[in-house]
Amino acid sequence: MATVQIEVPTSARERKRNLLDFADWTADEIGALFDTADVMAQVLTRTIKKVPALQGFTVGTLFFEDSTRTRLSFERAARAQSADVISFASGGSSLSKGESLKDTLRTIDQMQADLYVVRHACAGVPHQIARWTEASVVNAGDGRRSHPTQALLDAYTFRGRFPGFDGFAGKRLAIVGDVMHSRVARSNVELWRKLGGEVVLCGPPPLLPPDVAPGVARTHRLEEALEGAHAVMALRLQRERMASPLLPSATEYVARYQVTETALELAHPDALVMHPGPLNRDIEIASEVADGPRSVIEAQVAAGVPIRMAVLYTLLVGKR
Numbered sequence: 001m002a003t004v005q006i007e008v009p010t011s012a013r014e015r016k017r018n019l020l021d022f023a024d025w026t027a028d029e030i031g032a033l034f035d036t037a038d039v040m041a042q043v044l045t046r047t048i049k050k051v052p053a054l055q056g057f058t059v060g061t062l063f064f065e066d067s068t069r070t071r072l073s074f075e076r077a078a079r080a081q082s083a084d085v086i087s088f089a090s091g092g093s094s095l096s097k098g099e100s101l102k103d104t105l106r107t108i109d110q111m112q113a114d115l116y117v118v119r120h121a122c123a124g125v126p127h128q129i130a131r132w133t134e135a136s137v138v139n140a141g142d143g144r145r146s147h148p149t150q151a152l153l154d155a156y157t158f159r160g161r162f163p164g165f166d167g168f169a170g171k172r173l174a175i176v177g178d179v180m181h182s183r184v185a186r187s188n189v190e191l192w193r194k195l196g197g198e199v200v201l202c203g204p205p206p207l208l209p210p211d212v213a214p215g216v217a218r219t220h221r222l223e224e225a226l227e228g229a230h231a232v233m234a235l236r237l238q239r240e241r242m243a244s245p246l247l248p249s250a251t252e253y254v255a256r257y258q259v260t261e262t263a264l265e266l267a268h269p270d271a272l273v274m275h276p277g278p279l280n281r282d283i284e285i286a287s288e289v290a291d292g293p294r295s296v297i298e299a300q301v302a303a304g305v306p307i308r309m310a311v312l313y314t315l316l317v318g319k320r
């Protein structure tokens with residue numbers, strides 16, 4: 001089986017073969033993705049929400065970890081462009097019979113998908129799969145490492161919803177909560193800075209250790225993080241990734257770090273409230289904020305479809 005060197009791309013075609021993180025993507029290329037997503041969003045307003053752009057292509061969704069938003073929106077994005085979809089979920093698969101990841105991939109590869117969307121609890125698995133297959137690979141979340149299409153849809157939502165948006169320069173995103181376990185935080189830091197914006201990270205010391213995103217502004221005080229922020233992103237506590245409890249009590253966490261209406265008074269007057277989901281109401285975010293006028297949480301989910309349509313189109317049609 002051919003090997004592809006993801007880390008050292010040798011041609012533009014190889015460079016755009018995968019979306020594993022943003023290392024190989026320029027701000028202009030990301031801007032072009034957003035422009036393509038605008039076209040896709042138009043398609044989704046039509047009576048017939050389908051175009052033949054990816055007819056003849058097959059997209060495989062390989063989810064070794066649970067998902068609602070990412071998996072469904074990728075499948076919607078593929079079908080809206082007339083691609084065929086094959087789906088693998090680790091639950092109910094032959095992984096339970098001892099089949100290895102490589103043999104699982106080699107088995108699925110015989111079904112000749114053109115692109116795999118991969119989620120796995122272990123960092124680096126999408127990169128490894130990209131070395132094992134000729135198909136394109138999109139990272140749909142690998143451990144704590146990266147979730148690039150989530151960051152794309154977050155930035156795309158901000159671009160479309162912030163009043164008078166005139167670029168990311170001078171715009172500040174405050175990310176609050178369990179930063180340590182968050183691939184969404186890491187990908188948003190990578191993308192937001194690439195686009196020229198600023199990021200400040202906020203959380204209690206056990207969930208915001210110094211080695212997470214070195215060089216990025218950080219504070220353990222919610223008020224400091226929210227001061228003048230143009231977007232506030234709350235993150236849930238990822239208890240499933242904590243080997244042992246990292247907080248003395250949820251009550252103290254809520255008192256100090258919950259994004260509330262009162263705390264938001266410090267933010268920019270037009271600040272948007274974001275959350276990648278799934279959210280735990282009245283823990284990391286007050287319910288009234290999640291459902292309030294500043295919230296774009298449902299718009300983020302909706303943006304997932306045109307953004308993922310744009311990603312599939314760019315990778316597959318570029319390949320053709």
Ligand code: CP
Binds near residue numbers: 068069070150
């Ligand atoms: N934001 C996100 O990745 O959600 P899912 O886990 O539901 O896909």
